[in-house]
Amino acid sequence: MRILIADDHELVRDTISAFLAREDDIEVSSASDFPSxxxxxxxxxxxxxxxxxxxMPGMNGLEGLATALSKNGGKGVAMISGTASRDIAEQALAAGAVGFLPKTMAAKSLVNAVRFMAAGEQYAPLNFITEREEAQVHPLSEKLSEREQQVLEGLGRGLSNxxxxxxxxxKEVTVKLHVKTLCRKLDARNRTHAAMIGRDAGLC
Incomplete structure (x- = not known):
């Protein structure tokens, strides 16, 4: 089984590759942006x-999905993300993606999902949909703007400004201001504390 992983974050790309490469029957290739x-x-x-x-750079969201589907000879193309909303996931599946995976998936679940999708089945983890629904109604979410929630999700994944x-x-300075506002709104001591609060609330 041959799998291509395309992600501009080296740590994410290498981690997923390592999970899959442990399997005897999986051969992994990788790319750091959409054109490559x-x-x-x-x-x-x-x-x-x-x-x-x-x-990732060059992807242009669902446009990139359509291009990859047309190039991959009728075989499966799936999306992975740490920030996309449930609506985007549903749009991707409707547009022909064989799956939509959050980057927070456990290794065993990821391998199982990859095998499932490579067999031609459509996959989206139930807990991903449930967590997103819970996040939308959590009281903390009402305090934050959409942009602040996006920044919080980035903090939850350990990303730098x-x-x-x-x-x-x-701009990086804009993100810095959002982080400062997040800490104030969440009564967080620092960015790490804000991420912990966000994860506990199901917001990231």
Missing amino acids: SIEKIEGEGPFDLVLLDYM KEIARELEL
């Missing part, structure tokens, strides 16, 4: 499954 993932598909594909980060700024297409 298409080059891999054209040069080495089709792959049994392509995993695309929703927010620079990395969050790149993902959200903001």
Whole structure:
């Protein structure tokens, strides 16, 4: 089974690759942005499954999904993300993705999901949908703007201000201000404490 993982965060890419490479029957290739993932598909594909980060450079969201689907010879393409909403996940599945995976998935669950999708089945973890629904009604969510919630999700994944700024297409100083506001609204001592509060509330 041949899998392509495309994600601009090296740690995420390497971690997922390591999980899958432990399996005797899985061969893993990787790419750091969308253009290079298409080059891999054209040069080495089709792959049994392509995993695309929703927010990586060049992806353009669901446009990138459509392009990858057209290039991968009818085989599966799935999306992975740490920030996309449930609505985006549902749109991706409706547009032909064989799955939508949060980056917080446990290793065993990830491997099982990959096998499921490579077999042609559509996959989205039930707890991902449930957690998103709970996050939308949590009292803390009412305190935060949509942008502040996006920044909080980045903090929850351990991203730096620079990395969050790149993902959200903001200036780094703007992200810094959002972090300061988040700490005030959440009564957090620092960014790490804010992320802990956000995770406990199901917001990141």
